[in-house]
Amino acid sequence: MTQSSFVPVFDGHNDVLLRLRRGGSNPVNAFLQGEDAGHIDLPRARRGGLAGGLCAIFIPSSDQPRPENVDFVTPAQPDALNETLAMARLLFDIEAQSDGAVKVCRSAADIRSSIAEGRFAAVFHIEGVEAIGADLDALYVLHQAGLRSLGPVWSRSNVFAHGVPFRFNSTPDIGAGLTDAGKDLIRACNELKVMIDLSHMNEKGFWDIAKLSNAPLVASHSNAHTLCPHSRNLTDKQLDAIGESNGLVGINFGVLFLRDDGVKNADTPLEILVRHVAYIAERIGIDHVALGSDFDGTTIPQALGDAAGLPKLIDALRTHGFDDQAIAKIAHENWVRVLEQTWGG
Known part of the structure; x- marks a missing residue:
């Protein structure tokens, strides 16, 4: 790992709030001081150059742990709202107790x-708005x-739309498009300048949003379907x-x-991840690809490994041939540009 590998990364998706919510008795301390669990806490973020990202609030289905290739039961709206508020408070508590080390960003x-x-730099994001x-x-x-x-x-x-189920060797063209309530939601997000995330959206819903929305289209944590024919990919x-x-x-x-074989195998070279970056950059331009780790x-x-390993990914991008300007765009500049365009400043 070289010194030049240390590049600030703003990341499009993490589930650290859910992990902390399910964890021990002091989740704020676990994030701020670090713990031997998961992928993100503040010490590992600092070691890896993870400068922030969209911190998702996700409400699991009642049938957790979730198996593959199953349509999941939607949580009840009151339960989802209560859990959403609990995780939002956790995010704000982390900010309040961080002595300035964490900021919930609104612009x-x-x-x-x-x-x-x-x-x-944490952004308050909700994944699946059952709340x-x-x-x-x-x-x-x-x-x-x-x-x-x-x-x-x-x-x-x-009530708004249809998420694409987890299916390998499948297109995302599964299910109907936006409901009338979903169309109202998109219009309201445009009015409020809330970014709309297309990851997990099925194809008909994707195209409905593309027609309705006046904001840049964003998929915060999705890959190229041509390289990996998973229904979650684009x-x-x-x-x-x-x-x-x-x-x-x-x-x-x-x-x-x-992976092109659909296997859940952690022994997957970083070059395969870089291949998706390169494919999307070549197809639609370097200004339109970023990171959304999950x-x-x-x-x-x-x-x-975890957030501390991000410099290894930067090295892999550099080895592939991305120069410093391109890496800065991938690592954080593209996210900041799109969020500024969406939020209006």
């Missing part, structure tokens, strides 16, 4: 200043609390639409979404 300027000052009812009241309240990004669905249906046509909207794709580190939410290559 691109917040992210830029946090990176420059060495703070962990929000069709009346959208909770959306407006959560936005006031700091919500700046959401994925309408995880890989299950709700077809070339979807990639083209993202590029044409001036949006981006955050590359998912999960081996299930990287740390604490999936099995990642053991060669990377």
